[in-house]
Amino acid sequence: MTRHFLRDDDLTPREQADVIELALAFRDDRFIRTPLAGPRAIAVIFDKPTLRTQVSFVTGIAELGGFPLQVDGSLARIGVRESIADTARVLGRQVAAIVWRTHAQRRLEEMAALAGVPVVNALTDEFHPCQVLADLTTLAQHRGGVASLPGTTLAYVGDGANNMAHSYLLGGATAGLHVRIGTPVDAPPDPQVLARAAQIASGTGGSVAVVHDVADAVARADVVATDTWTSMGQEDGAADRERLFEAFRLDAPTLSLAAPGALVLHCLPAYRGKEITAEVIDGPQSVVWDEAENRLHAQKALLSFLLDRP
Numbered sequence: 001m002t003r004h005f006l007r008d009d010d011l012t013p014r015e016q017a018d019v020i021e022l023a024l025a026f027r028d029d030r031f032i033r034t035p036l037a038g039p040r041a042i043a044v045i046f047d048k049p050t051l052r053t054q055v056s057f058v059t060g061i062a063e064l065g066g067f068p069l070q071v072d073g074s075l076a077r078i079g080v081r082e083s084i085a086d087t088a089r090v091l092g093r094q095v096a097a098i099v100w101r102t103h104a105q106r107r108l109e110e111m112a113a114l115a116g117v118p119v120v121n122a123l124t125d126e127f128h129p130c131q132v133l134a135d136l137t138t139l140a141q142h143r144g145g146v147a148s149l150p151g152t153t154l155a156y157v158g159d160g161a162n163n164m165a166h167s168y169l170l171g172g173a174t175a176g177l178h179v180r181i182g183t184p185v186d187a188p189p190d191p192q193v194l195a196r197a198a199q200i201a202s203g204t205g206g207s208v209a210v211v212h213d214v215a216d217a218v219a220r221a222d223v224v225a226t227d228t229w230t231s232m233g234q235e236d237g238a239a240d241r242e243r244l245f246e247a248f249r250l251d252a253p254t255l256s257l258a259a260p261g262a263l264v265l266h267c268l269p270a271y272r273g274k275e276i277t278a279e280v281i282d283g284p285q286s287v288v289w290d291e292a293e294n295r296l297h298a299q300k301a302l303l304s305f306l307l308d309r310p
Contacts, residue, residue: 003309004112004119005302006105008129008170009196013204015305016136016174017146022301023137023294024145030297035307036066040096042303044122047073047102052268053122053130056295057099064300069095079107088114096307118306120299125231126190128163131267132171133298138291139223142263150176150205155221155258157182157214157248158275159241160189164227164267169197169208176204182217183210184244214248221258225265226250226275242274251277255285263287 004010011019025032036042042061046054054070061068078087084107091098092115100108101122112119121129139154140146152175156168160183169189172179179197181189188194188210197208211217218224229245230238255262264276264286272278281288 002112002116002118003306005129005306006108006112006119006121007127008132008167009174009200010129011174013174013176016133016171017149019133019298019301019305020137020140020146020149022304023133023297024140026297026300027137027141027294030063030300033300033304034063034065035304036061036064036096039065039067041067041069041094043069043071043091043095043098045071045073045076045078045098045100045102046122047078047100048123050101050122052292052295053101056299057122060296060300060303064303066096073102078102084110085114087111092116097303118303118309120302120306124163126163126166126193127170128167128267129171130295130299130302131164132167133302134294135168135225135265135267135291136171136175137294137298138265138287139263141290141294142287143222151178152176152223153178153180153221153259154223154225155180155182155217156225156227157217157250157254158226158245159183159187159229159231160210161187162227162231164225165189166193168225169193170200173197173201173204173206173208176201176206178207179209180217180221181208181210182214182248183212184248185212186244214254215257218254218257221262223263223265224250224255224258227267228269228271229275245275249275249277250280252279252283255280261285265291268292
């Protein structure tokens with residue numbers, strides 16, 4: 001059966017750990033595996049603005065020995081000019097895998113149902129699982145390897161309803177983390193995602209919680225993460241969103257509530273002075289630039305894993 005990575009819980013805890021171990025190995029030696037030698041092509045489709053996703057996937061596919069076939073979503077107009085079903089059937093006969101950065105999760109799921117090759121979520125409105133794989137790789141890099149992840153407390157502060165909050169819940173629970181989402185009452189995570197994360201955590205020794213006070217979220221946390229308050233497509237309501245999330249800004253006083261030496265994560269792009277201050281993101285506890293680099297290594301490991309499946 002073709003394996004896909006559409007959301008964080010598409011990997012079991014053991015599989016996730018194996019992918020992170022391989023990502024760390026790729027970080028040490030970027031050319032230890034070339035499963036796409038030939039070169040085999042992977043379709044990389046962008047319906048949304050991109051920097052890190054494009055750079056890391058295109059570079060990673062090339063370093064795996066393959067050819068990154070970039071598809072401009074504004075030209076392809078998948079689902080408008082041509083149906084997702086027809087696009088899936090066309091691509092699946094010509095490429096080894098499909099990487100898609102798009103809007104609705106259901107679009108990705110339809111592609112996966114019909115393509116016949118692995119489909120990877122490079123971001124949807126609901127999940128950003130490749131980013132969380134990179135984040136977990138970063139924690140393993142700085143905290144002593146994959147074995148150090150279970151029991152780690154990660155506090156995410158900001159918009160609890162966005163794709164990063166959802167992926168931290170699922171991916172963090174899979175890794176055995178204690179995940180706290182600090183968010184206003186008016187921006188909770190999807191209840192179904194929260195319930196699924198709690199179910200996973202019950203089997204990994206982790207936990208998940210949603211709190212509505214930033215101090216409760218960050219207290220003694222080993223890792224503090226945040227994200228932009230205004231996701232793509234929400235720009236018209238930016239001013240209202242800033243007022244809603246202002247109390248959840250990650251600044252120095254907030255970070256001081258975390259455990260000594262707590263790591264700081266941000267998936268970028270960052271808006272200094274809004275969701276995070278310059279002194280924090282550019283400070284000594286920030287591992288944001290390692291996190292950005294680890295998109296490359298984690299995605300190479302993920303593609304290698306998926307392409308190795310029977």
